[in-house]
Amino acid sequence: MNAAMKRTTDGEISGISSMATKHVLADLADAYRLRSGQRVAIESVGGVDAARRIEAGEPFDFVVLADHAIEALAAAGRVDPASRIDLARSGVAVAVKRDGRRPDIGNAAAVRDAVLAARSVGYSTGPSGKHLAQLFQRWGIAEAIAPRLVQAPPGVPVAELVALGDAELGFQQLSELIGDARIEVLGPLPPEIQALTVFSAAVCCASTRAEEASALLSFLASTEAEAAKRRHGMEPADGRARPRRPPWGDA
Numbered sequence: 001m002n003a004a005m006k007r008t009t010d011g012e013i014s015g016i017s018s019m020a021t022k023h024v025l026a027d028l029a030d031a032y033r034l035r036s037g038q039r040v041a042i043e044s045v046g047g048v049d050a051a052r053r054i055e056a057g058e059p060f061d062f063v064v065l066a067d068h069a070i071e072a073l074a075a076a077g078r079v080d081p082a083s084r085i086d087l088a089r090s091g092v093a094v095a096v097k098r099d100g101r102r103p104d105i106g107n108a109a110a111v112r113d114a115v116l117a118a119r120s121v122g123y124s125t126g127p128s129g130k131h132l133a134q135l136f137q138r139w140g141i142a143e144a145i146a147p148r149l150v151q152a153p154p155g156v157p158v159a160e161l162v163a164l165g166d167a168e169l170g171f172q173q174l175s176e177l178i179g180d181a182r183i184e185v186l187g188p189l190p191p192e193i194q195a196l197t198v199f200s201a202a203v204c205c206a207s208t209r210a211e212e213a214s215a216l217l218s219f220l221a222s223t224e225a226e227a228a229k230r231r232h233g234m235e236p237a238d239g240r241a242r243p244r245r246p247p248w249g250d251a
Contacts (some may be wrong), residue, residue, distance in 0.1 A: 004011075007233045011039070011209070012039045012040060012098040012208055012215055013038060013039070013040045013041070013061045013062070013212050013213050014040075014041050014042075014043070014059075014060050014061050014062075015040065015042045015044075015060055015061060015062040015063060015064065015127060015213075015216075016042070016043045016045065016048055016050045016053060016054065016058075016060045016063050016064075017042055017043075017045075017050060017063065017064035017065065017071075017082075018043045018044065018045070018046065018064070018065050018066065018126060018199075019044050019045070019046065019047070019155060019157060019176060020047070020090065020126065020173045020175050020176055020197075020199065020200050021044070021064050021087070021088070021175065022044035022235075023175070023232050024088070024175065024228055024229055024231075024232040024234060025042050025044070025064060025220075026042065027228045027231075027232070028219070028225050028228050029041075029042055029221055031224075031225075032219050032220075033227070034122070035075050035219075036219075038212060038213075038215075038216065040216060043060075043153060044127060044175045045155050046126075046136055046153075046154025046155040047065055047066060047069060047126050047127075047153070047154070048062065048125060048126075048154055049126075049154050049155065049197075050069075051065060051069045051072070051073060052067055053062075053070060053158060054073055054078050054079070054204060055073065055076060055078055057078070057206055058206070059204075059206045059207070059208070060204050060206065060207070061203065061208075061209050061210070061212070061213040062201055062202065062203050062204060062209040062213040062216065063079060063201065063202060063204055063208065063246045064087065064156050064199060064200070064201040064220075065199065065200065066126070066127050066197050066198070066200070066238060067086065067169070067197075067199070068127075068202070069197040070084055070200040072200050073202065074154075074202065077205060078204065078206075079202035079203060079204050079205060079207060080147060080202060080203045080204075080210070081099045081202070083202050083203035083210075083213075083214055083217065084200055084201070084202040084219070085200065085201055085202070085217050085218075085221045086198050086199075086236055086237035087199050087200060087201050087217075087220050087221055087225075087236075088198075088199050088229045088234040088235060088236060088237050089191065089197065089198045089199070089227075089234065089236075090173045090174055090175050090196065090197055090199065090233060090234045090235070091173070091174060091188045091195070091196050091197075092128045092131060092132070092171055092172065092173060092174070092188065092189045092194065092195060092196050093171070093172065093173070093174040093177050093178075093186070093187060093188045093189070093233075094111070094114075094169065094170070094171055094185070094186045094187065094188075094189065095158070095162050095169075095170045095172075095177045095183045095184060095186060096162060096168065096169060096170070096173075096183065096184055096186060097162050097163060097165060097168070097183055097184070098182055098183055098184050099184075100168070100184070101194065102184070102186060103117065103118075103169070103186075105186050105187060105190065106190065107192070108190055108192050108193045109191050110190075111189065111190065111193065112139050112216035114169060115136070115141065115145060115169065116141060116144075116145065118148065118168045118169040119148065119168040120148050120149075120150050120166065120167045120168050120169070121145060121148055121150065121167060121168070121169050121170075121171070121174070121218050122149055122150045122151075122158045122161040122162060122166065122167025122169070122171065122172075123149065123152070123159055123170070123171045124151070124152050124157075124168040124171075124172050124173075124176075125151060125152065125153075125154050126172075126173070127173075127174050127191050127195075127197040128146045128171060128172050128195075128197070129151065129171075129172075131195040133238040135193060144210075148149075148241075150166055150167045152172075152175060155233065156202075157172065157176045157177070158171065158172035158176065158177065158180070159172070159176065159180040159183050160180075161178060161227050162182075162183045163182035163183050168207070168248075170183070171189075173197065173233075174233035174234070175232050175233040175234050176232070178232070178233045179232075186200070198237050199234075199237070200237075201220060201221075202217075203217065204212070208230050221237075224251060
């Protein structure tokens with residue numbers, strides 16, 4: 001067993017994350033416990049709430065958020081910038097209620113037509129939602145569809161809106177849409193309008209277990225964690241890949 005897998009059994013490592021990585025982190029925390037004996041407790045909430053709680057100094061050992069949020073926490077002195085590591089990247093996907101209408105999303109024009117035809121459109125408060133808002137502005141349809149837009153509250157997946165019929169068409173990170181049997185994922189946004197988000201982790205400055213947290217993050221970024229990431233609709237981040245931004249600006 002290498003240093004990253006050393007046994008520490010005198011308590012839990014505590015972390016907080018956005019909802020996008022909830023399921024993959026739960027799987028990997030279990031795998032790490034079985035491998036190392038170290039227990040890990042991770043609270044998954046809306047990304048905005050997670051960042052706010054770290055900024056407020058809540059005593060978590062590590063945090064996993066979109067890379068720009070980790071950068072902001074590092075600049076604010078709330079996480080150790082030297083500990084930051086990229087874990088996974090994920091694109092935006094489109095979903096409908098199971099057995100519902102399945103519009104074409106094969107290219108940007110088809111997605112635009114699907115949005116205009118939808119009774120209601122669900123999106124999130126996270127990176128995917130910001131990307132969609134910019135896309136609607138670029139297409140010149142933001143004002144026309146505003147009455148039909150439904151934004152999921154922080155911590156509530158867009159899949160829930162789609163499953164309940166509150167949104168006929170839903171957009172969110174693929175990792176947050178897959179696994180809900182009540183909906184059908186039509187696929188990712190086409191490449192010309194796709195935006196990838198890199199999810200990063202860092203050790204919190206408030207941690208009293210920084211060494212153990214750092215060992216956990218090494219495992220989360222290791223090749224051993226790659227299968228779980230793919231299973232949950234994400235791709236491993238290689239430490240060099242950055243989000244692919246659309247040509248009209250920062251998403």
